[in-house]
Amino acid sequence: MDDCPQQTPLFTFGVIADIQYADIDDGYNFTRTRRRYYRSSLKLLRNARESWSETAVKPEFILQLGDIIDGFNKGQGASDRALHTVLREFSSGPAELHHVWGNHEFYNFSRSSLLRSQLNSSLHHGSLHPDSLYPDSSSPDSLHPYSLHPGSSSRGLGAQAPGSDIYAYSFSPCPGFTFVVLDAYDVSLLGRQESSEQYSQAMDLIKQYNTNEDLNCPPLIEGLQQRFTMFNGGFSKEQLDWLDSILSSADEKQERVTIVSHLPVHPRSTDPICLAWNYEQLLAVVQSHGSVVCFMAGHDHEGGYHQDTDTGVHHVTFEGVIETPPDSNAFATVSVYKDRMELKGRGRIADRVLLFPCLRS
Numbered sequence: 001m002d003d004c005p006q007q008t009p010l011f012t013f014g015v016i017a018d019i020q021y022a023d024i025d026d027g028y029n030f031t032r033t034r035r036r037y038y039r040s041s042l043k044l045l046r047n048a049r050e051s052w053s054e055t056a057v058k059p060e061f062i063l064q065l066g067d068i069i070d071g072f073n074k075g076q077g078a079s080d081r082a083l084h085t086v087l088r089e090f091s092s093g094p095a096e097l098h099h100v101w102g103n104h105e106f107y108n109f110s111r112s113s114l115l116r117s118q119l120n121s122s123l124h125h126g127s128l129h130p131d132s133l134y135p136d137s138s139s140p141d142s143l144h145p146y147s148l149h150p151g152s153s154s155r156g157l158g159a160q161a162p163g164s165d166i167y168a169y170s171f172s173p174c175p176g177f178t179f180v181v182l183d184a185y186d187v188s189l190l191g192r193q194e195s196s197e198q199y200s201q202a203m204d205l206i207k208q209y210n211t212n213e214d215l216n217c218p219p220l221i222e223g224l225q226q227r228f229t230m231f232n233g234g235f236s237k238e239q240l241d242w243l244d245s246i247l248s249s250a251d252e253k254q255e256r257v258t259i260v261s262h263l264p265v266h267p268r269s270t271d272p273i274c275l276a277w278n279y280e281q282l283l284a285v286v287q288s289h290g291s292v293v294c295f296m297a298g299h300d301h302e303g304g305y306h307q308d309t310d311t312g313v314h315h316v317t318f319e320g321v322i323e324t325p326p327d328s329n330a331f332a333t334v335s336v337y338k339d340r341m342e343l344k345g346r347g348r349i350a351d352r353v354l355l356f357p358c359l360r361s
């Protein structure tokens, strides 16, 4: 009997990426190779939400992997309205939300307003109030997420990244399992004030590789160096050190960890133009811990998958809603067992069984 796969999941969760809603006509990606369905993305989100509401085993939480609304909203003065529309669609869903931040979050909002918004799920997880997207902007510092210390709650919020404004935190939906939300634009030209030290450092870094006047234009047309564009970013040393400490603790407790980020970090799980700037450093941290089982990302709307041969870690890049035709879908429901995760994809997203690698001591 022991050899029979366990049939009842310990818990389930939903995943959706790159909704990029805007109340505008369809368009195309920059190279005009793929259609973007800006209004339809809301309908596909509704399909996902209805499916999650109707399933027998309700998801414990939903991972929204970033780019929830499109940057075009900003030019139309529609950022708040579009975000409100999308969050209202989510709010009737069955589960708490964990939001990841992507480049389009920063096209619409400043980092400081994001930290105070509903998109900071380390503050708001589980309770959506779409009528108050922007809590009082003079909210007291006591509301600031990083006033919390690295903790060890068995459910809900765990540790949060140090530093004044890094949006990264961990949570544990079930004993033995930890999820880590990473901030892939911690080192970036996006969301950083031009007068800031962080902006200067990001500019120094990108200019080592990209000499184009338009830094959104990749430095090369192929190869890994393409990733040094302004629509990507990376992880600071503080965030990497924080992740390292979270994973050390998970190793000790023999937990299984899933990391989520807008940007993918494995070159074989994505078009290299979508990789995080310092993906090698992130992979090195993951490699030095046995607890990580999966890395989930968005950004590359075509999706991708690779199981790292050294670590056994599954790198899943989810197909984006925005480039999914209205008669299809792009969301997933993941059932977690003690030895595996079963990913049930809908529409463009493939089904996968993600067996956990052996625990390393």
Ligand SMILES: Nc1ncnc2c1ncn2[C@@H]1O[C@H](COP(=O)(O)OP(=O)(O)O)[C@@H](O)[C@H]1O
Pocket (backbone or CB within 6 Å): 029, 030, 031, 067, 103, 104, 214, 216, 217, 218, 231, 299
């Ligand atoms: N090859 C490119 N050259 C110049 N600008 C680009 C290029 N690709 C994307 N951009 C610009 O970068 C920004 C982000 O691109 P976009 O396709 O919207 O990103 P995403 O894939 O996250 O939706 C947009 O302003 C877009 O015009």
